[in-house]
Amino acid sequence: MGIPADRLPTGGFARLVPELDVLDLEQSKTFWCKILGFQIAYQRPENRFMYLELQGAQVMLKQQNGNWETGALERPLGRGINFQIFVDSVVPLLDALKREKWPLFRECHDAWYRIAGEERGNRQFLVQDPDGYLLRFAQDLGSR
Numbered sequence: 001m002g003i004p005a006d007r008l009p010t011g012g013f014a015r016l017v018p019e020l021d022v023l024d025l026e027q028s029k030t031f032w033c034k035i036l037g038f039q040i041a042y043q044r045p046e047n048r049f050m051y052l053e054l055q056g057a058q059v060m061l062k063q064q065n066g067n068w069e070t071g072a073l074e075r076p077l078g079r080g081i082n083f084q085i086f087v088d089s090v091v092p093l094l095d096a097l098k099r100e101k102w103p104l105f106r107e108c109h110d111a112w113y114r115i116a117g118e119e120r121g122n123r124q125f126l127v128q129d130p131d132g133y134l135l136r137f138a139q140d141l142g143s144r
Helices: 025-035 091-099
Strands: 019-022 039-044 049-054 057-063 082-086 106-115 118-128 134-143
Touching: 019 025, 025 039, 025 049, 025 057, 057 082, 091 118
Parallel strands: 019 057, 082 134
Antiparallel strands: 039 049, 049 057, 106 118, 118 134
């Protein structure tokens, strides 16, 4: 096993970085890193914690330990929220998920949203991580 990653996130820390409690950190690491391609910027194995990044998106994963819990955790975790993550292309992620036979929550589709007097497009799909967090990966399609 190699040396654990121990560096600052590329480009520094984002202004908002969610920290997600997970029920099995190793299972989450496999999904987020092996399948989706996130990289570990740094981790604290003794605390069962890792800081991940992908193309400027950042997220922290922490094995559930009872700290800061506002209620019981039961799957699917993160009910009522989805995390939009912009990537250069959704195709490599879709290919990786298909290879692993990981089900999509919503198939890839183009969506147009009215913003500041124009429509902005996303090619997007939704997938749940092992704990049920809903992830919306989006590729910018520009405006029309």
